[in-house]
Amino acid sequence: MLFGKKKRRIQRILVVEDEPLVAFDAEHLLADSGFEIVATTDLVSEGLSVVNSDAPIDLVLVDVSLSDGSGIDVARAARQRGIPVIFVTGACPDGAREFALGCLAKPYPQRDLLAAIEALETLLDGKSPRKLPNSFSLFARLA
Numbered sequence: 001m002l003f004g005k006k007k008r009r010i011q012r013i014l015v016v017e018d019e020p021l022v023a024f025d026a027e028h029l030l031a032d033s034g035f036e037i038v039a040t041t042d043l044v045s046e047g048l049s050v051v052n053s054d055a056p057i058d059l060v061l062v063d064v065s066l067s068d069g070s071g072i073d074v075a076r077a078a079r080q081r082g083i084p085v086i087f088v089t090g091a092c093p094d095g096a097r098e099f100a101l102g103c104l105a106k107p108y109p110q111r112d113l114l115a116a117i118e119a120l121e122t123l124l125d126g127k128s129p130r131k132l133p134n135s136f137s138l139f140a141r142l143a
Contacts, residue, residue, distance in 0.1 A: 008034075008035075008121065009058065009121045009124050009125060010035070010058040010059045010084075010117055010120065010121050010124075011035060011036055011058055012035070012036045012038050012055075012056050012057050012058045012059075013030055013035050013036070013037055013038060013057070013058065013059045013060070013061060013117075014037075014038045014039055014040075014041075014047065014050050014051065014055075014057050014059070014060045014061070014062075014078075015027055015030075015037060015039070015040040015041070015061050016040075016041055016042070016043075016044075016046075016047040016060065016061065016062040016063060016066065016071055016074050017040070017042060017061070017062075017063045017088065018042035018043075018063060018065075018066045018067050019063070020042075022063075022088075022106065023040050023042065025110065026040075026061065026088075026113060027040050029110050029113060029114070030113075033114060035117075038050060038055050038056075038057050039055070042066065042067065043066060043067065043068045044066050044068050044069040044070065044071065044073050044074055045068055045069075047060075047062065047066075047071070047074035048073065048074055048077055051074060051077045051078050051081060051083065052077060052081075057078070057081075057083050058083070058084070059083070059084050059085070059086065059117065059120070060074065060075065060078045060083055060084070060085045060086070061085075061086050061088050061104075061113075062074045062075055062078075062085060062086075062087060062088065063087070063088055063089050063106075064087055064089040064091075064092075064093050065089070065090075070093075071087065071089070072093060072095075072096075072099060075087065075099035075100050076099050078099075079099050079100075084101050084120060084124065085099060085100040085101060086100060086101065086102045086103065086104055086116060086117075086120065087100045087102070087103040087104070088103075088104045088106060088108075088113075089103065089104075089105070089106060090105065090106045091105075092105070092137065096139070097139040100139065101120055101123070101138065101139055102116060102119075102120060102136055102137055102138045102139055103136070103137045103139070104116050104133075104135055104136050105135045105136070105137075106135075108133070108135040108136075109133075109135070111133070112133035112134070112135045112136060115131075115132070115133040115136065116132075116133060116135075116136040116138075119132050119133075119136065119138055120138070123138065
């Protein structure tokens, strides 16, 4: 019997974040962890362009307060395309549950970002996550 890594459901990630250090850290952590970064952008308009393109995206990580508007608009567009969203923000917005599957509160330890993605993958695989990081709220639950 061969043992190997489980194939990830989430591989391609769009990062929409206007804090340069947060975006840089997230991009490098995710790439070093084997994820493909579809794009990293700091603007709602660019995030919308990527979401509405033909680029395959498995997850959108989006801040709410961006320089040209609200990340909620990106989350709304992603949801319309069936792409899961995690808000990564200092304060999760009212109505976040309508557009995202979870919210990761900034500042967060890097391990919490990876654990949040793992919890979301577990949920998307039809299972209940065992443990959630303290900085992560998972909105969706199995019925």
